[in-house]
Amino acid sequence: MNVQVRKPGERGKFYLYSNMSKKVRVRFAPSPTGGLHLGGVRTVLYNYLFAKQHGGDFILRIEDTDQSRYVEGAEQYIIDCLNWCGLHPDEGPHVGGEYAPYRQSERKDLYKKYAAQLVKDGYAYYAFDTPEEIEAMREKQRAEGKHTLHYDHHVRYNMRNSLNLMPAETQQLLDAGTPYVIRIKVEPNEVIHFEDMIRGRVEFNTENIDDKVLLKADGMPTYHLAVVVDDHLMKITHAFRGEEWLPSAPVHILLWKYLGWIDDMPEWAHLPLILKPDGNGKLSKRDGDRLGFPVFAMNWTDPKTGELIHGFKELGFLPEAFLNLLAVLGWNDGTEQEIYSLDELIEKFSIERVHHAGAKFDYEKAKWFNHEWIKKLPVSRFTSHVSSLFKEKGITITDEEKFIKVLELVKDRCTLLTDFYEQSVFFFVAPATIDIDSIKPKWNENKQMFFVELIRAYNLLQQWDHNDLENTFKEIAAAHQLKTGELMLPLRIMLVGGKFGPGVFDIASVIGKEETVERIEKTLSELG
RNA sequence: GCCGCGUUGGUCAAGGGGUUAAGACGCCUCCCUUUCACGGAGGAAUCACGGGUUCGAAUCCCGUACGUGGUACCA
Secondary structure (H helix, E strand, O other): OOOEEEOOOOOOOEEEOOOOOOOOEEEEOOOOOOOOEHHHHHHHHHHHHHHHHOOOEEEEOEOOOOHHHOOOOHHHHHHHHHHHHOOOOOEEOOOEOOOOOOEHHHHHHHHHHHHHHHHHOOOEEEEOOOHHHHHHHHHHHHHOOOOOOOOOOOOHHHOOEOOOOOHHHHHHHHHOOOOOEEEEOOOOOOEEEEEEOOOEEEEEEHHHOOOOEEEOOOOOEOHHHHHHHHHHHOOOOEEEEEHHHHHHHHHHHHHHHHOOOHHHOOEEEEEOOEEOOOOOOEOOHHHHHHHOOOOEOOOEEOOOOOOEEOEOOOOOOOHHHHHHHHHOOOEOOOOOOOOOOHHHHHHHOOHHHEOOOOEEOOHHHHHHHHHHHHHHOOHHHOHHHHHHHHHHOOOOOOOHHHHHHHHHHHHHHOOOOOHHHHHHHHHOOOOOOOOHHHOHHHOOHHHHHHHHHHHHHHHHOOOOOHHHHHHHHHHHHHHOOOOOHHHHHHHHHHHHOOOOOOOHHHHHHHHOHHHHHHHHHHHHHHHO
């Protein structure tokens, strides 16, 4: 199976060779049941990084085998999220590929064929038990004080399945169209082990594994069968998935063995979970509402209930930041670096350095990443996003040059893209309300005089730039024997409406002479 | 209950036998800025607990506790 070679002196790092001779192929295999959650995107990311790092392919496969949980629109939504993140699959239902179809519902017959093969080879069997019969079996186990309510080697010879029935009987039931499932036949007391790329050796005893259903009564495969068949057929070399799959890994390994494909089994990597910030359990969509932060990549509206769950995108996150924060939630390269571009991640990502333990999600830190990316990126990267934000509020940006200047001026104080609105509206529209109460208490005749004088001087200014504005302001202040400090706050409030915003003279220089004078006059009249 | 996986400050974490136990977020103090940010300087950990092994353990071993996942004809 896996050949590992540990380089001397590099403890904990191991290099996997067995599957490296083939072209690397990884897949993200979501089921279209709703919004794409943080943990899901991180799984995509790690898949993607690994594939691109090794010049491999990244495949999107839709696992829509549970018809009862299928949600209209969820597949397209997942594709949209991947697009927003810039994580483009090389193959998938939307782009096609050599191994199509990429929707499991369209591959139904394949699974049936392999399930039948397993039965034929004695690795699986038909089970005709009704839900009631199974419940009765479990009830009996409960009564006997057993805690494992498994359909396994302890009980399978007491159930209605092809293991106990005469072949002719089985055939008769089959011919009569009796509903059945196909279950894997797990031999007791064998130790199954494998090398997880993240955790190293993991062991299970088959004693604790039940005869999982492989093919459901509706003819659809369960995840267990489908994932093995498809990973094999699609030539997947490395399989990354959430840690919640670890307990079923032995079933999958058994299947790889029983189907005769064990030499081609992918390397496994079970990713740590992303947990609730306040403890107790893995992060779920409900936590977002409860704790006030997004858990989905993009807005998701449940088509049945109409309920909207917010996404990182709409709340003002940059995809660069979103990917960055997800990448380092459970991984780091051992240096102090925290800000990584996608290209840097492709270069530096290493699966052996992924943590073993789950990490609690910290929204404050998430916002910090966004802030860093806003500061880092040129404003041209998000001008269109911000201008549509303005449009939503009924403000149309016409002066593109001024707009860019403004964004440049305020970007350091914006954590989310949505912050740009309140940080810069006053450059385009005079403030609706002025925090006059913050001026009044210290207002006096002399200050009133100062501002009257200031207006006159500003009106006479030949040039309208930051320095002239500030110098003129200071000269007049000195003439009135006033400190500039006690004058700047009132001016700020006159111009922006409150105690916020960038440097006052920067603001004045951008909004222009006419507007500056007008705003001062307006407040002055209210004060006077 | 059973099985698996885990456990370094509030959170993310470096570190893998000898270190003053990095760094980041958040918090607090100060500087810069007469707004707020940005930027800068500081402050806060007996490495879950108990036993070993060792001259020496956050680092290795065992146990306990706690957390987390699975235990479906869901993925």
